[in-house]
Amino acid sequence: MTVKVKFWSYFSDLTENRETTFELAKDTTLGELHTQVLKQFPKLAKMKKSTLKAVGVEYQNNNYVLNDGDEVSLFPPVQGG
Secondary structure, three states: OEEEEEEOOHHHHHHOOOEEEEEOOOOOEHHHHHHHHHHHOHHHHHHHHHOEEEEOOEEOOOOOEOOOOOEEEEEOOOOOO
């Protein structure tokens, strides 16, 4: 399945991307995706425990099972106005 990942605030600077896509196995969780994101973008690793994660417009925990076509947003722990 394909999932789009969007990076917000200074995460887009650290990754040098606003968004990317990941090909995932069926029943992949948000936490498993986050681990894959950190492997591809190691500059985000320092914020692993404090990263806010949303699927669509709702925040989700690491156990949330992703679906094909989901849009995941990753936010830093502190954002400016």
